[in-house]
Amino acid sequence: MPYTSDERGIMNNFPTETKDRVAEPPNKQQKIQYAVTAAIATVLVGGLVLLSVAVS
Secondary structure, rough: OEEOOOOOEEEEEEOOOOOOOOOOOHHHHHHHHHHHHHHHHHHHHHHHHHHHHOOO
């Protein structure tokens, strides 16, 4: 573990640095899955809004 010490002998420990990772863009199947999930969420939220309007 890397550390430094100052003139009083107090040690400062630093965490190890992780390797940077580059995000990859979603592939075609993931894009379709995101669109289906968004459609289901939209229908669910829209249904809940209509239900709340109908009940009130």
